[in-house]
Amino acid sequence: MHYRGLLGVIVTAAALSASAGAYAFDESKYPDLKGMWRGTGGNKWTPAGQKAPLTPEYQAIYEANLADQAAGGHGTDPTYTCLPPGMPRQMNVYEPMEVVVTAGTTHLLMEHIHDSRRIYTDGRDWPEELETAFRGHSIGKWIDEDGDGRYDVLEVETRGMKGPRSFDSTGLPLHEDNQTIVKERIYLDKANPNLLHNEITTIDHALTRPWTVMKNYRRAQTKEPIWWRESICAENNPHVRIGKDDYFVSFDGYLMPVRKDQAPPDLKYFKQTRK
Amino acid sequence: MSMKREFTAALVGAAALIATSAAVAHHSTAMFDQENPVELVGVVKEFKFTNPHTFVLLEVKGTDGSATIWTLEGGTPSSLTRDGWTNKSIKPGDEIKMKIAPLRSGAPGGSWSAEHTHFPDGKPIVLAP
Numbered sequence: 001m002h003y004r005g006l007l008g009v010i011v012t013a014a015a016l017s018a019s020a021g022a023y024a025f026d027e028s029k030y031p032d033l034k035g036m037w038r039g040t041g042g043n044k045w046t047p048a049g050q051k052a053p054l055t056p057e058y059q060a061i062y063e064a065n066l067a068d069q070a071a072g073g074h075g076t077d078p079t080y081t082c083l084p085p086g087m088p089r090q091m092n093v094y095e096p097m098e099v100v101v102t103a104g105t106t107h108l109l110m111e112h113i114h115d116s117r118r119i120y121t122d123g124r125d126w127p128e129e130l131e132t133a134f135r136g137h138s139i140g141k142w143i144d145e146d147g148d149g150r151y152d153v154l155e156v157e158t159r160g161m162k163g164p165r166s167f168d169s170t171g172l173p174l175h176e177d178n179q180t181i182v183k184e185r186i187y188l189d190k191a192n193p194n195l196l197h198n199e200i201t202t203i204d205h206a207l208t209r210p211w212t213v214m215k216n217y218r219r220a221q222t223k224e225p226i227w228w229r230e231s232i233c234a235e236n237n238p239h240v241r242i243g244k245d246d247y248f249v250s251f252d253g254y255l256m257p258v259r260k261d262q263a264p265p266d267l268k269y270f271k272q273t274r275k
Numbered sequence: 276m277s278m279k280r281e282f283t284a285a286l287v288g289a290a291a292l293i294a295t296s297a298a299v300a301h302h303s304t305a306m307f308d309q310e311n312p313v314e315l316v317g318v319v320k321e322f323k324f325t326n327p328h329t330f331v332l333l334e335v336k337g338t339d340g341s342a343t344i345w346t347l348e349g350g351t352p353s354s355l356t357r358d359g360w361t362n363k364s365i366k367p368g369d370e371i372k373m374k375i376a377p378l379r380s381g382a383p384g385g386s387w388s389a390e391h392t393h394f395p396d397g398k399p400i401v402l403a404p
């Protein structure tokens with residue numbers, strides 16, 4: 001009896017060991033991406049000294065947008081009503097980011113308006129149909145580029161985005177057909193492990209060519225435990241769009257105009273009594 | 276009704292204001308007239324330390340004695356915290372001086388920044404960390 005009981009324990013232990021191996025995750029094979037990462041270099045997508053390679057059609061849309069913003073509107077920047085920035089714009093990392101690497105997914109957890117991303121690294125392929133999302137869907141692959149037995153680059157492709165989206169708050173537009181593809185190479189700086197690079201290439205019909213920009217993130221240096229904020233856009237956003245017009249809500253809950261001589265909204269669905 | 280009010284506000288013809296990066300992130304601040312800032316001196320009615328914008332509600336007395344409450348939108352709590360601010364940095368009843376970028380419509384609203392907000396004697400609200 002005693003011998004059979006011992007055999008049972010050995011068999012059970014072996015089974016557990018086998019199943020644990022299927023989920024084994026060797027953290028030592030991945031770069032150390034723990035902590036809080038902050039965006040650097042400002043929030044404009046176009047690097048200094050460059051011009052966005054917009055098609056003539058979308059350059060005209062962009063310029064009309066700038067004129068609208070200068071008059072008090074928001075142009076082609078859609079996020080003022082709390083729409084998420086989506087890809088690729090959310091990789092400006094407006095507010096801090098945490099990177100969590102797991103066996104089948106690398107998570108980018110964003111403090112800003114919950115723009116978190118999942119980058120699937122489980123070897124899946126693109127399906128025939130994708131339900132679209134502002135952040136799209138991302139498939140990635142960890143690469144050991146220098147052959148030292150550790151992964152150093154995460155290559156990512158993102159598809160299946162929905163709009164409206166712009167590259168940044170200047171309203172730099174992406175095409176309304178939402179056929180954007182975003183490719184990224186994410187890696188730590190070789191000389192500075194607290195600097196994370198993201199080479200982001202956007203392929204979009206608003207552009208004359210694939211457009212690559214570099215975004216860099218710095219790891220916050222602190223010995224204190226990190227407390228992450230809850231950044232909810234809808235908490236206290238005063239910007240309202242009614243029809244095709246923008247308004248600003250005052251402290252006491254009334255609509256204010258944003259443009260000079262702006263008319264109030266059309267109240268056609270309200271029963272209006274004569275005073 | 277005219278949106279023009281007589282208030283203790285000076286059109287400051289100084290250098291244009293530059294919006295804080297966090298505010299620019301959420302959306303463009305081009306709707307506020309950064310090129311023609313306005314100086315306001317008034318009493319804090321409320322300081323909302325909220326997302327996606329912090330707000331200062333500032334009561335400004337007009338030359339005719341009437342009071343106007345300005346709705347002033349600022350950066351996120353996260354960005355202000357990096358400048359050393361907390362939700363207690365200014366309190367109802369505090370008198371402060373602000374250089375703000377007003378709404379282009381002339382309505383009593385605009386954007387504010389920590390950099391251009393001081394006590395009336397010029398002292399900073401928060402010493403830089």
